[in-house]
Amino acid sequence: xxxxxxxxxxxxxxxxxxxxxxxxxxxxxxxxxxxxxxxxxxxxxxxxxxxxxxxxxxxxxxxxxxxxxxxxxxxxxxxxxxxxxxxxxxxxxxxxxxxxxxxxxxxxxxxxxxxxxxxxxxxxxxxxxxxxxxxxxxxxxxxxxxxxxxxxxxxxxxxxxxxxxxxxxxxxxxxxxxxxxxxxxxxxxxxxxxxxxxxxxxxxxxxxxxxxxxxxxxx
Numbered sequence: 001x002x003x004x005x006x007x008x009x010x011x012x013x014x015x016x017x018x019x020x021x022x023x024x025x026x027x028x029x030x031x032x033x034x035x036x037x038x039x040x041x042x043x044x045x046x047x048x049x050x051x052x053x054x055x056x057x058x059x060x061x062x063x064x065x066x067x068x069x070x071x072x073x074x075x076x077x078x079x080x081x082x083x084x085x086x087x088x089x090x091x092x093x094x095x096x097x098x099x100x101x102x103x104x105x106x107x108x109x110x111x112x113x114x115x116x117x118x119x120x121x122x123x124x125x126x127x128x129x130x131x132x133x134x135x136x137x138x139x140x141x142x143x144x145x146x147x148x149x150x151x152x153x154x155x156x157x158x159x160x161x162x163x164x165x166x167x168x169x170x171x172x173x174x175x176x177x178x179x180x181x182x183x184x185x186x187x188x189x190x191x192x193x194x195x196x197x198x199x200x201x202x203x204x205x206x207x208x209x210x211x212x213x214x215x216x217x218x219x
Contacts, residue, residue, distance in 0.1 A: 095215050097157045104154050105167065112147045116140060123178075130156035137182040149176070159211065166204035173197035 123136035148171045156164040177193045 005153045019140035091215055096160060098160065098208075098211060098215065099199070100158050101154070101163070105151075107152055108147060111150075112143060116143050116147075119143065134184075137178040141175050141178040141182065144171060146179070147171055148175060159199065163204055163207040163211065166207055170197050170204060173200060183212050 021148065119136055119140045123133060123140060126133045126136060148168070151168060151171060154164070173193055173196050177190060177197065180190055
């Protein structure tokens with residue numbers, strides 16, 4: 001359990017770092033242009049004040065310097081526009097992949113949630129027979145097994161891998177809970193498995209939310 005919590009904390013730390021890096025990268029174009037403009041202004045000021053006679057400084061040389069720095073700015077501006085277009089195309093593709101992933105998740109959830117919820121309700125309400133409760137647990141575990149097999153076949157791009165793993169962990173923990181119950185496991189162990197399942201589900205939702213938020217950042 002300690003190792004698992006360390007792993008979760010490590011993933012969260014890496015995720016915060018990636019989010020920060022993403023925002024910094026999104027500012028690179030603005031920084032390039034501003035830097036070039038400041039360079040142009042500073043270059044002209046230095047040239048002017050280095051002349052013995054400010055009034056009679058060489059207009060030709062100043063014009064050349066101004067022209068060179070202007071060309072640099074234009075080149076950087078064009079490069080920035082190209083990079084912005086590339087980033088937007090990339091983000092559009094990532095948004096499409098995110099939406100596809102969501103659709104696959106919802107599709108499978110709708111396929112299995114009705115039966116699972118019905119069986120869980122029967123499992124929770126059963127008070128008279130431990131044998132009947134165990135049978136419900138076995139059926140629920142088998143249902144989760146089918147859910148997991150189909151979910152595992154979803155094609156997942158790299159940026160959604162953490163979200164996928166969180167959801168898969170949640171499903172595996174749900175299956176484990178009912179499998180362990182059918183074997184009459186210790187209540188403390190079952191409670192721990194249930195907590196881990198809930199945490200994995202929360203991390204799944206948070207991860208998807210963070211990804212969606214990052215993709216909505218405007219350059």
